[in-house]
Amino acid sequence: MNSELSIDVVNKIKTLKSDSGTHSPSIDTILNECPELKIGVDACFLSNPYATDLFMKCLHEDLIDNNKLRDVLEFYPPQNREVAKYISKAINVDYKKIFVGNGAIEIIQGILHNFVAKKICIISPTFSSYYEFVKDDIEIVYFPLLKEEEYLLDPKKYVDFIKKEKPDTIAIINPNNPNGGYLKQEDFLYILSSLREVTNVIIDESFIHFAYEDIELSQITSEELTDTYSNLIIVKSMSKDFGIAGLRAGYAVMNADKVDKLLKNGYLWNVSGLTNYFFKVYSEKEFIDKYDIERKKYIMNTLMFLNELKNIPGIKVYPSRANFALVEIENGMTSFDFTISLLIKYGIYVRDCSDKIGLDGQFVRIASRSFEENLLIIKAMKELLCEK
Amino acid sequence: MNSELSIDVVNKIKTLKSDSGTHSPSIDTILNECPELKIGVDACFLSNPYATDLFMKCLHEDLIDNNKLRDVLEFYPPQNREVAKYISKAINVDYKKIFVGNGAIEIIQGILHNFVAKKICIISPTFSSYYEFVKDDIEIVYFPLLKEEEYLLDPKKYVDFIKKEKPDTIAIINPNNPNGGYLKQEDFLYILSSLREVTNVIIDESFIHFAYEDIELSQITSEELTDTYSNLIIVKSMSKDFGIAGLRAGYAVMNADKVDKLLKNGYLWNVSGLTNYFFKVYSEKEFIDKYDIERKKYIMNTLMFLNELKNIPGIKVYPSRANFALVEIENGMTSFDFTISLLIKYGIYVRDCSDKIGLDGQFVRIASRSFEENLLIIKAMKELLCEK
Numbered sequence: 001m002n003s004e005l006s007i008d009v010v011n012k013i014k015t016l017k018s019d020s021g022t023h024s025p026s027i028d029t030i031l032n033e034c035p036e037l038k039i040g041v042d043a044c045f046l047s048n049p050y051a052t053d054l055f056m057k058c059l060h061e062d063l064i065d066n067n068k069l070r071d072v073l074e075f076y077p078p079q080n081r082e083v084a085k086y087i088s089k090a091i092n093v094d095y096k097k098i099f100v101g102n103g104a105i106e107i108i109q110g111i112l113h114n115f116v117a118k119k120i121c122i123i124s125p126t127f128s129s130y131y132e133f134v135k136d137d138i139e140i141v142y143f144p145l146l147k148e149e150e151y152l153l154d155p156k157k158y159v160d161f162i163k164k165e166k167p168d169t170i171a172i173i174n175p176n177n178p179n180g181g182y183l184k185q186e187d188f189l190y191i192l193s194s195l196r197e198v199t200n201v202i203i204d205e206s207f208i209h210f211a212y213e214d215i216e217l218s219q220i221t222s223e224e225l226t227d228t229y230s231n232l233i234i235v236k237s238m239s240k241d242f243g244i245a246g247l248r249a250g251y252a253v254m255n256a257d258k259v260d261k262l263l264k265n266g267y268l269w270n271v272s273g274l275t276n277y278f279f280k281v282y283s284e285k286e287f288i289d290k291y292d293i294e295r296k297k298y299i300m301n302t303l304m305f306l307n308e309l310k311n312i313p314g315i316k317v318y319p320s321r322a323n324f325a326l327v328e329i330e331n332g333m334t335s336f337d338f339t340i341s342l343l344i345k346y347g348i349y350v351r352d353c354s355d356k357i358g359l360d361g362q363f364v365r366i367a368s369r370s371f372e373e374n375l376l377i378i379k380a381m382k383e384l385l386c387e388k
Numbered sequence: 389m390n391s392e393l394s395i396d397v398v399n400k401i402k403t404l405k406s407d408s409g410t411h412s413p414s415i416d417t418i419l420n421e422c423p424e425l426k427i428g429v430d431a432c433f434l435s436n437p438y439a440t441d442l443f444m445k446c447l448h449e450d451l452i453d454n455n456k457l458r459d460v461l462e463f464y465p466p467q468n469r470e471v472a473k474y475i476s477k478a479i480n481v482d483y484k485k486i487f488v489g490n491g492a493i494e495i496i497q498g499i500l501h502n503f504v505a506k507k508i509c510i511i512s513p514t515f516s517s518y519y520e521f522v523k524d525d526i527e528i529v530y531f532p533l534l535k536e537e538e539y540l541l542d543p544k545k546y547v548d549f550i551k552k553e554k555p556d557t558i559a560i561i562n563p564n565n566p567n568g569g570y571l572k573q574e575d576f577l578y579i580l581s582s583l584r585e586v587t588n589v590i591i592d593e594s595f596i597h598f599a600y601e602d603i604e605l606s607q608i609t610s611e612e613l614t615d616t617y618s619n620l621i622i623v624k625s626m627s628k629d630f631g632i633a634g635l636r637a638g639y640a641v642m643n644a645d646k647v648d649k650l651l652k653n654g655y656l657w658n659v660s661g662l663t664n665y666f667f668k669v670y671s672e673k674e675f676i677d678k679y680d681i682e683r684k685k686y687i688m689n690t691l692m693f694l695n696e697l698k699n700i701p702g703i704k705v706y707p708s709r710a711n712f713a714l715v716e717i718e719n720g721m722t723s724f725d726f727t728i729s730l731l732i733k734y735g736i737y738v739r740d741c742s743d744k745i746g747l748d749g750q751f752v753r754i755a756s757r758s759f760e761e762n763l764l765i766i767k768a769m770k771e772l773l774c775e776k
Contacts, residue, residue: 081407
């Protein structure tokens, strides 16, 4: 099969991948270098496309159709605390406890650089910035998720590990990236109440809108727990659930003293005028009601996608309550060959996980996209894996 | 006159101003709190409106009219180094020496938090973030610009001061904010060659596109000096000259090792998809040729504005080669009363400088805007100052 692939494209992708560190090069970057490629489905990208539709509709009505976009691009956006007031209205938390970020990634950087004292515990595998952004003089200890436990977090084992290792900071992504493993609220509360002595408990809920615990698919929120647990820091990306990664929008809820510390010498105008507009819309009930319909539609879509994936031979799909699946290639193909074949032959871009610390085998991460795109992914994977 | 002003609005503005620290609350923030106000001219805001016109035209042609905006908002932007390649093309500097910032303010924060070792010299008066963002354990020494020297920097005195004080980092804004005082290239080179022992020489050229040394109004560029002076860090906001403050875009040129250090544990996706689009346009000669026409038109506009300001009685206008003027109110009015009167009676918003360290008297900073807006400012100021 490799003979069919353009060696040139393969080499270019290898270089781009190596230049991007432990992240995937963006589609924009790939197409700049390989204009001969046709990418139809970006299943590397973890985002609800129906929410993007909704946001684009609002943007057209509020700013584009009436020529108000210029004001948003020309003038300085409000300062951090002013933007926080919109979020405060949306999530019903005092704005003094809200730190607004230029994407969750800026918040992760800010927390790691300002609050970690000596030692941090990171779960493995997880989103690489949580260990890569840690400063050189900080010790990192990894809590390994095990293949034989399907990479799910065992709360009891985790608490015992933290009590033994005594890090000042711990970080959990819930649901976790790259596997989508979900920690139930009950288990999350057990961890919180058991680990009051930890100075910073970071919970990254960037994918929480895709998780659910009841058949109504009700949205799970933990922000109010920051009142009871002053060590809790909730990090929230808006990129995934609202489908606006290009906008750069995120926030964190934490103790007001911590927000003061961050704003004392930085983060003055750290979000754009368009991001401020997004948070304004986010604070409006009418928008959130519409959003919740798109959220549930996408969750059901994803459920069907995960079920279909599980029926494809030659792969194993790990349990996920996020909008993606961790897939192990078990037919002898490498994850790089699988990824590049899907890209070149089918124009489908998935995440090769060969660079992920803590995964033992050939893994890719595949995002759920629109209903139609998910069908294309399923068809292409069936063809690719059965052809071999 | 005060009886005519709404006490309620005055009090709200006082509170907003106090909440905004040493910056002005944005128009958005003011209008949220005081919807009864009509702000027609934002002369607090230092930006070329003709450049905004040009950018909006490109944005419509490239992204809005053909429905490509969605891609820019939905997908992740390229990583820092990829965006740097566009800037590299525009300014002809190796991309490894370019750090892309979410506005110059993020770069200032990054430099101050990562490179300053023990002691920094700040010029006074200057842009407040240069001292406010400095970490607690760093010593700040101020080089005062003197009223009797019209707040202009004396290169010889400055070099002597630095040689005596021995800071590891120095910062100069050229032209300086809030007065617009300009340091000629000849003097800048004298400072650079005299202070090779300083570890970090920060030159903030956020207003340099408004300065000129010849009658062709040629653009002044210093980026190539970073090859000769490895301690030189040039900081560049795009907000002012390109009229896109809401977008958040800036860059810095510095030693490649320093860029590596910043990117090692942060700043991964720190600019938005729209900012990436801006830098792409910025790298295109066709755009820059058009921009240069708008730049020169605005400089001539500003020259006329500054000349007219100088003819108004009761004020003193300090020398400026930027797109604004530092104005001292000499008729007994306070800068707050002047600012609030212009705002409430004429809908013109200027910068009250009463919070600026290093200014001795009643000062406001007034931006040059479009030709028509500048006329409104001049007329309003004449009326206000003659009425007294």
